[in-house]
Amino acid sequence: MFAIYKKEMRSYFINAIGYVYIAVFLAISAFVCCFTTLQMQSYDVSTYFIIMICALVVLIPLLTMKLFSEERKLRTEQLLLTAPVTITGMVVAKFFAAMTMFAGTVLFSCINFYPLYKLADEARAADEYAEITSALGPNTAILTGNVIGILLVGAAFVSVGLFISALTENQLVAAVSTMGIILAMIVIGLLKGLINNYAIRFVLSWISVLDRFNYFSYGIFDFNALLYYISICSVFIFLTIRVYEKRRWG
Amino acid sequence: MIKIDHLIKRYGTNYAVDDISFSVGEGEIVGFLGPNGAGKSTTMNILTGYLSATSGTVTVGGIDVLENPLEAKKLIGFLPEQPPLYLDMTVEEYLNFGYDLKNCKLNRVKHLREICEVVKITDVYHRVIRNLSKGYRQRVGIAQALIGNPKIIIFDEPTVGLDPKQIIEIRNLIRNLGRDHTVILSTHILQEVQAVCDRIVIINKGKIVADELTENITRAVDTKRRFNVKIAGPQREVLSMLKSKPGIVYAEALAERDGDAYTYMIESEVGVDIRKNLFYTLAEKNWPMIGLEALGMSLEDIFITIVDHSEEKKKMRGRVSVEKKVAQSVMQATAEKQSSAATDAQESE
The missing domain is CATH 3.30.70.3190 (Alpha-Beta Plaits)
Incomplete structure (x- = not known):
């Protein structure tokens, strides 16, 4: 299982895809960060994270599209499935490889917030009424909450991408379908506001990935939401395993 | 070493493998022979745990493949029809991955070097697989199957697409492997099994048509x-x-x-x-x-006729020995061939 994880990690970096993903992610995050905070003269990062979640629509498929589809196309899955590794081990290894890439870039992109702290320090130093402005600067609790939140949302998206990749041989089909489904998962949350019927709203909010993100964006660690995201990941990982089991049984 | 018992694999109403039983002893090289679509690859895929069977049992070294796949897979090295190569890796990376994947306990550097020497890929060890020729890719695939020194090695059409010189090399390699491994080899090339295998299992439309020692079949013709x-x-x-x-x-x-x-x-x-x-x-x-x-030394005639007559054989009562059948079939086939040649010649005159 660890061998597969290692192989996946390596394959991100011997192909262009890993670098493309990291570059695009960091470029978007830097741009969005500049635009939503520095440009707006604000220390509030919540818009930044909402926009980044929307950017995941494009970014996550880059990570997940080839996980299984390429193996299937090149018939290398035969190597994995005839090796002494369980299907679960294989799927989980691939999930964690994609997650490592995702989490790594998210954490790395946190350097975007350094200028905010720096600015706040300078503003405080320059201000003679330090008592009043001591609240100036980004709120670290909210920041941390948001980062944890985006990691969980991302994990849910990665598991979706993983599942879709197992369904097709074609990377492009996998990428586009993943984009569509992730987009739908985001849009459902927004759609909810337009519907009056309580029952439908209740169901939609249950499916909506963004709804669960709210508490994190206030800097509150929401245990329910954590469970929710873990469930989503488990469900899609389970479905992926079933896809392989089913194919085995023909 | 390998025991297949009443194995059935069904896709919908279509039987890919229909009630096959045979066993392979330790150190034997068995050729699995049949036309395209006969069920060779399906049987091999079931044997290696890639597919599961509809019914029947497959045991490898006393371990049931369907019930305890992980243990069984440890005993098997498998080269599928299309070698499962990661084209963007170098041979070195690929073999190391195979080593990790199989959780091999042998000395890594020494073991991999030995394998490379056996299949003669030492000179391309640091090259990217994408840039290798078909013959080398096939050998890298074979090298992968040898990692961990498995007791059983299964080759699915190992010489397809190779040039004659490479074919001879690979055959020699397989024969050498047969000294201390149990080898199953599938092919639709008759000379190949004749050259390499101790025993031949002929399969057609998912059923076993013949299961004989190579020399028996050859003698039958003689x-x-x-x-x-x-x-x-x-x-x-x-x-x-x-x-x-x-x-x-x-x-x-x-x-x-x-x-x-x-x-x-x-x-x-x-x-x-x-x-x-x-x-x-x-x-x-x-x-x-x-x-x-x-x-009449051609195994081709035997093969074609055995496959053709397998339908009739079903209707026949009692068991006709393969030798006798083979001889009859060869006679018929040759006579037909000659008479058709005669008519052709007459027409041309």
């Missing part, structure tokens, strides 16, 4: 000796002499002419070597024999 003889002399008289000659059970003139010489196909009685006797007889009559060609 029991009746058939020749094409080219004799200079009057055709009708020569033919009547041949037909009446003791020791010859069948003679026929073929529509082949070389100056005043004609070609005849003869078949001698079992265990009689007619050649010397025939030579002296002809010399006496002053009809020089200018050519003698032995026929």
Whole structure:
């Protein structure tokens, strides 16, 4: 299982895809960060994270599209499935490889917030009424909450991408379908506001990935939401395993 | 070592493998022979745990593949029809991945170096697989199957797409592997099994048609000796002499002419070597024999006819020995071939 994880990690970096993903992610995050905070003269990062979640629509498929589809196309899955590794081990290894890439870039992109702290320090130093402005600067609790939140949302998206990749041989089909489904998962949350019927709203909010993100964006660690995201990941990982089991049984 | 018992694999109403049973002993090289779509690959995929069976059991080294796949897979090295290569890795990376994947406990550097020497890929060890030729890719695939020194090695059509020199090398390699591994080899090339295997299992439409030692099948063809003889002399008289000659059970003139010489196909009685006797007889009559060609060694004929006749065989009662059937089939096939050749020749004249 660890061998597969290692192989996946390596394959991100011997192909262009890993670098493309990291570059695009960091470029978007830097741009969005500049635009939503520095440009707006604000220390509030919540818009930044909402926009980044929307950017995941494009970014996550880059990570997940080839996980299984390429193996299937090149018939290398035969190597994995005839090796002494369980299907679960294989799927989980691939999930964690994609997650490592995702989490790594998210954490790395946190350097975007350094200028905010720096600015706040300078503003405080320059201000003679330090008592009043001591609240100036980004709120670290909210920041941390948001980062944890985006990691969980991302994990849910990665598991979706993983599942879709197992369904097709074609990377492009996998990428586009993943984009569509992730987009739908985001849009459902927004759609909810337009519907009056309580029952439908209740169901939609249950499916909506963004709804669960709210508490994190206030800097509150929401245990329910954590469970929710873990469930989503488990469900899609389970479905992926079933896809392989089913194919085995023909 | 390997035991397959009443194995069935069904896709919908279509039986890919229909009630197959056979076993392979330790250190045996078994050739799995059949036309395309006969169920060879399916059987191998089930054996390696890639597919599961609809019913039946497969045990490898005493371990049930379907019940305890992880343990069973440790005993098997597998080269699928299309070698499962990661094209963007170097050979080194790929083999190291295989080593990790199989959780191999042998000394990494030494073991991989040995394998590379066996399959002769040491000189491409640091190259990217994408840039390797077909022959080298195939060998890298074989190297992958050898990692961890598995007791059983399964090759699915290992020589497809290789040039003749490479084919010979790979065959030699497989024969060498057979010394201390159990090897199963699937192919639709008959010379291959004849050259490499101890035993041949012939499969068609998901059923086993024959399961015999290679030498038995070869001997079966040899029991009746058939020749094409080219004799200079009057055709009708020569033919009547041949037909009446003791020791010859069948003679026929073929529509082949070389100056005043004609070609005849003869078949001698079992265990009689007619050649010397025939030579002296002809010399006496002053009809020089200018050519003698032995026929019927081709496994191709056996194969085609066995496969064709497997349908009829089902209807037959009792068990007809394969040897007898083979001999009959070969006779028929050759006769048909010759007569069709004769008609062709007549038409061209």
